Amino acid sequence: MNRIVATALACALGLGTAAVATSAQATPVKTVRIVHAGSSLSRGQSLRSPNGAYVAAVGRSLTIAHRGKVIWSRYAGRGARLVFGRHGNLALTADGRTTWSARTHAATSLVLGNQGVLALLSPAGTVWTNRMGNRCN
Numbered sequence: 671m672n673r674i675v676a677t678a679l680a681c682a683l684g685l686g687t688a689a690v691a692t693s694a695q696a697t698p699v700k701t702v703r704i705v706h707a708g709s710s711l712s713r714g715q716s717l718r719s720p721n722g723a724y725v726a727a728v729g730r731s732l733t734i735a736h737r738g739k740v741i742w743s744r745y746a747g748r749g750a751r752l753v754f755g756r757h758g759n760l761a762l763t764a765d766g767r768t769t770w771s772a773r774t775h776a777a778t779s780l781v782l783g784n785q786g787v788l789a790l791l792s793p794a795g796t797v798w799t800n801r802m803g804n805r806c807n
């Protein structure tokens with residue numbers, strides 16, 4: 671996906687930039703505009719909204735919290751990991767077993783917006799968000 675198109679789409683959706691941080695540090699480890707397919711987040715890692723009000727974190731669950739209050743969650747279990755596959759599927763795994771999946775394909779970027787929307791984007795538009803579900807059909 672063209673990064674300019676992805677960034678423009680993210681901005682149009684109000685998703686902006688995101689920061690990836692570990693729970694052991696108060697400041698972000700790395701600031702990114704988008705997380706690309708082929709990446710993963712493990713226990714203790716998080717994705718922050720640009721305004722810092724929302725955090726998507728992996729523990730035993732994938733949770734999105736607003737100022738410390740959980741607003742969305744998917745349980746995985748011990749050894750949880752959020753895997754954004756090369757072919758565009760977002761999955762939550764525990765000990766190598768898929769416990770939840772967005773059931774998407776062709777997504778190329780994952781972003782967390784200023785309104786707490788975790789979104790998978792593709793060249794054709796928004797594929798999935800935690801608020802609307804799967805649009806791949």
